[in-house]
Amino acid sequence: MAPPREDPPDAPRPSKGALTPRRVDFPRWYQEVVARAELADNGPVRGTMVIRPWGFAIWERLQAALDMRIKAAGAENAYFPLFIPESYLRLEAEHVEGFSPELAVVTHGGGKQLEEPVVVRPTSETVINSYFAKWVQSHRDLPLLVNQWANVVRWELRPRLFLRTTEFLWQEGHTAHATEADARAYALRILRDVYVDTMEQVVGIPVVTGHKTARERFAGATRTWTCEGMMGDGKALQMGTSHELGQNFARAFGIQFTDEEGVLRYAWQTSWGVSTRLIGALVMAHGDDAGLRLPPELAPVEVVVLLVRDENGARRAAAALVDELTAAGHRVRLDDRTDTSFGRRSVGWELKGVPARVEVGPRDLADGVVTVVARHDRTKATVPIAAAAGAVGDVLAATASVLHDEAAAELARRTSEVADVAAAVDAAAVGFARVPWAALGVEGEAALAAQAVSVRCLQAADGSLAREGAPEDDLVAVVARAY
RNA sequence: CGGGGAGUGGCGCAGCUUGGUAGCGCGCCUGCUUUGGGAGCAGGAGGUCGCCGGUUCGAAUCCGGUCUCCCCGACCA
Numbered sequence: 275m276a277p278p279r280e281d282p283p284d285a286p287r288p289s290k291g292a293l294t295p296r297r298v299d300f301p302r303w304y305q306e307v308v309a310r311a312e313l314a315d316n317g318p319v320r321g322t323m324v325i326r327p328w329g330f331a332i333w334e335r336l337q338a339a340l341d342m343r344i345k346a347a348g349a350e351n352a353y354f355p356l357f358i359p360e361s362y363l364r365l366e367a368e369h370v371e372g373f374s375p376e377l378a379v380v381t382h383g384g385g386k387q388l389e390e391p392v393v394v395r396p397t398s399e400t401v402i403n404s405y406f407a408k409w410v411q412s413h414r415d416l417p418l419l420v421n422q423w424a425n426v427v428r429w430e431l432r433p434r435l436f437l438r439t440t441e442f443l444w445q446e447g448h449t450a451h452a453t454e455a456d457a458r459a460y461a462l463r464i465l466r467d468v469y470v471d472t473m474e475q476v477v478g479i480p481v482v483t484g485h486k487t488a489r490e491r492f493a494g495a496t497r498t499w500t501c502e503g504m505m506g507d508g509k510a511l512q513m514g515t516s517h518e519l520g521q522n523f524a525r526a527f528g529i530q531f532t533d534e535e536g537v538l539r540y541a542w543q544t545s546w547g548v549s550t551r552l553i554g555a556l557v558m559a560h561g562d563d564a565g566l567r568l569p570p571e572l573a574p575v576e577v578v579v580l581l582v583r584d585e586n587g588a589r590r591a592a593a594a595l596v597d598e599l600t601a602a603g604h605r606v607r608l609d610d611r612t613d614t615s616f617g618r619r620s621v622g623w624e625l626k627g628v629p630a631r632v633e634v635g636p637r638d639l640a641d642g643v644v645t646v647v648a649r650h651d652r653t654k655a656t657v658p659i660a661a662a663a664g665a666v667g668d669v670l671a672a673t674a675s676v677l678h679d680e681a682a683a684e685l686a687r688r689t690s691e692v693a694d695v696a697a698a699v700d701a702a703a704v705g706f707a708r709v710p711w712a713a714l715g716v717e718g719e720a721a722l723a724a725q726a727v728s729v730r731c732l733q734a735a736d737g738s739l740a741r742e743g744a745p746e747d748d749l750v751a752v753v754a755r756a757y
Numbered sequence: 758c759g760g761g762g763a764g765u766g767g768c769g770c771a772g773c774u775u776g777g778u779a780g781c782g783c784g785c786c787u788g789c790u791u792u793g794g795g796a797g798c799a800g801g802a803g804g805u806c807g808c809c810g811g812u813u814c815g816a817a818u819c820c821g822g823u824c825u826c827c828c829c830g831a832c833c834a
Contacts, residue, residue, distance in 0.1 A: 292795080309768090320825095320826090371834095372834080375833070375834080489834080490834090493834095582792075582793055583792060583793080612792070613792090614792090615791085615792060615794085615795070615796055616792060616793060616794065616795095616796095617792090617793090617794035617795045617796080618794085618795050618796090619794095619795090620793095620794055620795085621794070621795050622795085633793070635792095635793055636793095637793065638793080645793080
């Protein structure tokens with residue numbers, strides 16, 4: 275019997291050791307990249323994650339970028355305990371309702387049953403606000419702007435490395451303000467100046483911003499602002515949220531201050547966070563069939579100098595190039611493992627996403643040249659040794675914008691404007707659909723949910739954030755399948 | 758909770774129908790030859806076959822029980 279006329283051109287027969295192509299099986303491709311780029315392993319307890327050195331180095335760089343912006347926004351770092359009295363969670367009704375299904379509760383300590391169980395923090399609103407209540411007395415104590423870097427635990431039934439794990443790392447900011455307007459302005463400032471800026475400029479992922487529907491809102495918030503990114507398969511990933519908490523927690527925990535007129539008032543609050551999930555976003559938004567592609571700012575190694583063979587002074591030339599690139603301010607690694615084949619080493623660095631590679635071998639060297647390879651499109655250029663550092667600089671500079679622009683083009687290509695639920699479901703099979711909220715409403719949102727499509731956010735018709743007091747019927751819902 | 762599937766070296770799998778004491782690919786170790794896109798040859802290490810019990814001279818294989826994981830549905834948000 276004759277085989278089918280032709281194999282799909284984008285699905286070649288798997289060559290030995292190659293990744294599953296993205297279009298064949300995206301989730302499998304993701305798992306393989308995470309494993310083979312040595313980002314993370316599954317932990318021994320279901321849903322837990324071991325972040326390996328390569329993955330953690332990316333996280334550290336992301337942390338640095340975020341931390342700098344958080345501090346620029348005026349918040350200070352602090353640290354609050356892992357264990358929270360169970361009773362604290364109950365103080366805010368919606369909050370406890372939202373989180374109780376996924377709490378890890380410690381019932382024993384020191385060999386005895388505890389009188390009051392303690393929960394492992396799923397988020398720290400409750401502990402932090404119990405201290406805010408002590409610290410805030412006067413309007414002069416406001417605004418109070420605190421951030422912490424921490425791990426949190428939410429017992430997950432369907433874990434996936436980085437995207438949804440039982441324990442993960444994040445930063446959570448918590449603030450208290452004298453007025454509602456001040457709190458709202460700060461929540462938006464964090465959204466724009468910290469989150470959107472980091473995602474666009476550092477991670478290179480264009481995001482769709484807006485606010486969550488009541489159904490998707492953070493438990494205890496009055497408004498949740500969100501950044502949603504589009505992954506390589508067209509699905510949405512919530513990449514960061516900034517919440518206006520109103521006075522919900524202030525009333526529950528008694529955060530009161532005396533204003534300029536001597537009147538006792540409750541504070542207005544915000545909270546906001548992004549997590550190691552961003553590493554998953556990075557993989558899924560920028561990765562290709564050869565593995566990870568890293569923006570230079572997040573790459574643990576920006577350029578690898580690969581010694582092809584240790585002959586005719588190639589080692590000396592490679593070492594000199596490492597020195598020159600280091601002096602130029604790049605993070606450089608020398609790969610002189612010449613007992614491992616050239617192909618294996620090349621493929622390995624591509625899997626790990628290193629943006630630039632310089633191949634130094636005796637053949638090129640005889641002509642006074644080296645080969646500079648760009649990871650983002652795997653193009654090679656032969657350049658004189660003296661020009662190598664400059665060429666690497668060009669590759670690095672190009673990588674950041676290419677990754678961002680490709681992601682932006684993909685977002686635009688996979689986003690459509692539709693008018694009703696049925697069309698939205700169809701469009702969500704491809705990517706994002708923008709549908710008038712008036713055509714959807716709570717019933718439409720439920721209908722979409724039955725088809726595994728969710729409202730990622732609401733925004734103004736032109737894509738900007740909804741202005742205060744704007745009629746709900748003027749808003750547009752961005753809907754998609756989501757992680 | 759209901760339906761389906763799967764547990765065998767680090768990873769991916771075969772073997773089970775028809776019981777005879779475990780095999781393949783990748784990976785790993787040693788040596789030699791190699792090295793410009795996942796090298797070749799030779800040698801080698803590594804497994805209480807998820808767990809408990811039963812049948813049998815003998816169980817990865819047959820029977821009963823149990824645990825875990827995956828997929829679909831339900832539930833929850």
